[in-house]
Amino acid sequence: QDGKLNQAAVVLSPGIIENGKIIDMVKLAENLRSLHGQFSKPGEKILVIVLGPSINVYTQVFNLPILSKGSLEEAAQLNLQSISPIDWSASYADWQKIGEQEKEGKVELLGAFASRAVFDEYTKALSAAGFIPVAIEFPALGIARTIKELAAGVDLEKPQVVLNVG
Numbered sequence: 001q002d003g004k005l006n007q008a009a010v011v012l013s014p015g016i017i018e019n020g021k022i023i024d025m026v027k028l029a030e031n032l033r034s035l036h037g038q039f040s041k042p043g044e045k046i047l048v049i050v051l052g053p054s055i056n057v058y059t060q061v062f063n064l065p066i067l068s069k070g071s072l073e074e075a076a077q078l079n080l081q082s083i084s085p086i087d088w089s090a091s092y093a094d095w096q097k098i099g100e101q102e103k104e105g106k107v108e109l110l111g112a113f114a115s116r117a118v119f120d121e122y123t124k125a126l127s128a129a130g131f132i133p134v135a136i137e138f139p140a141l142g143i144a145r146t147i148k149e150l151a152a153g154v155d156l157e158k159p160q161v162v163l164n165v166g
Helices: 025-037 069-083 116-128 139-150
Strands: 046-051 057-065 091-101 106-115 131-137
Touching: 025 116, 046 116, 057 069, 069 091, 069 106, 091 116, 091 139, 106 116, 116 131, 131 139
Parallel strands: 046 131
Antiparallel strands: 057 106, 091 106
C-alpha cells in the first residue's frame, strides 16, 4: 500500500496445526480471517503466495544434461516422476534450476514433492478466510528462487551456504 510493505501476524493456539498438518480447520480459518481483517475489508479477496510447511515436503537435487528450455522442462518433469518418494498422482511437485556446470555439460536442479491432501487442506482454509492462493511455494525452492533473483554479486559457480533458521 503506497509502496510500503504491510505486515501482520496472528499467533495460532497449540493443536490447530501439528507436524505440518491441519488438526482444527475451523480454528485455523478463524485465525486466518482475523489476519485477513488486518489487511482488508470483509468480503475482499486477497491474492497470496503460500510458503508451505517444510515438514511435509521432500526435496532432492538431481542433474540433467544441458538442454534447450523446452527439452529441459520435459526432462525435469520425467525425472521428477521417476524420483518422487510419494505417489505421483497424489502429489504436487516442482523444480528449480540451481546451478549449471558448462564444462561438464550438466545442469543441477532442485526438485520438491508434497502431498496434495495436506496442501489442499491449507488451500481450503485460506479460501474460507478470503485469501486466494495463487501459488504454494516449497521452502527450499523459495530460497533457491530468492537467491537466484537477488544474489547480485554472488558467484553461484562457487559453493555457497544458505541457512534457513526457524
